[in-house]
């Protein structure tokens with residue numbers, strides 16, 4: 046599958062999910078069909094938030110998406126290494142970074158009094174929270190802006206990895222946990 050078709054499948058799958066019209070899937074059939082190998086058609090980075098499961102949000106099934114999840118969809122070396130496997134070995138033709146509104150990690154990063162046990166995540170998000178504040182964003186919209194800036198920053202971090210960027214486009218968007226809709230803010234020209 047090419048990158049444009051991959052993005053189209055994500056958009057279409059999310060539209061089905063948001064509309065409550067997800068496809069019927071025989072998981073036993075899918076499990077048997079993928080037992081000997083996988084050929085995921087997208088790699089997705091999302092938050093570990095229980096409401097943001099990419100397989101559900103994009104109405105996919107076993108063998109479809111190579112998903113990498115961390116608190117606040119933070120991209121670090123482990124995530125980059127995982128994505129290289131998904132792209133170089135498994136052949137995923139596209140990487141999508143999906144932030145989400147109502148993200149606890151981003152909200153914590155907008156707060157200067159972050160508990161120590163969580164600081165390693167917030168340290169990675171705080172530049173986007175500070176950029177949102179510096180842009181003059183109203184206080185009540187600060188976290189939403191930080192969510193967008195952070196997803197964009199994480200996509201840029203992946204795009205700065207030459208091994209990945211030379212092989213596949215990187216797109217990013219934000220998921221609305223209330224409506225179920227993903228809005229892609231950068232589709233890499235696809």
Ligand SMILES: [Zn+2]
Pocket residue numbers: 092093094116117118145147148149150151
């Ligand atoms: Zn989150």
